[in-house]
Amino acid sequence: MSQLPTSVAVAATMTDDGPVGMVVGTFCSISLDPPLVGFFGDTASGTFPTLRGASSVAFSVLSDHARSVCAAFSRPIAERFVKVQWHLSERGNPVIDDAALTVEGTTHAVTSIGDHDLVSVHVDDVRMHPAYRPMIFHGRQLLGLDPHRLNGTLARLAWTD
Template structure:
């Protein structure tokens, strides 16, 4: 049985986390049979420039986690302000998330979604289990960017930038 935590009330912590504005990604992976999998994830962070490392956190309850644990590579697709529907599609459990979504395989088969704001392809560098999430560190092997504005998430709602230079 876990020891009682001296930490703050979990609702207070949730409210705190909701105050951090983030972008939104669809983080993807390919299984041994070549099938694509992915989930909406806002926990993306750039970690290191040299070597180029990023991380993304995946809940231990996520149905797609097993595929990320087995794969050699994964991809992070950063969504633009036209892709809120895609974010919802990849956060729902009960459907084929890739239905109607154009994509192509990148390194290690990792699915690269069309028309994203930016993408990185990563070789899995390290997986650290921390609390109720698995933290995936990826070494970036390819990256591309496009023009456009990001989809944002803040206070449990999608947001758009007021202005993009």
């Protein structure tokens, strides 16, 4: 599965003890009506139970220049936000500064699927930073999108049934 490109996002929530978050490569759009996003978390993770039980979650899709954020989030839970630039959103969630995309919402449902749980989140707010391109994880590497290809002519997809 290392050849499947994925986004790189920090899923985070605020607790009485401070911010809690983890890097996820499974952040995805689920539904347009109602607007739902989600992510899969390993049930054996030490961080995931807090996010799974949170009523509100923020997803910061990291920009291609945010490799240091990934390094910080490989640290113990209590140290992850120490050397990372972040702020509390108006909704009270920890959000990574300079994220390419931020999505916030309220937990909709948790579904067990094998050794992972899918947390679906009702979207309450979306903010984009148009100057930043998203980071991609592919082939066990953190990559950026090629700006020369992005500046070329892009084909629009027309979906039909």
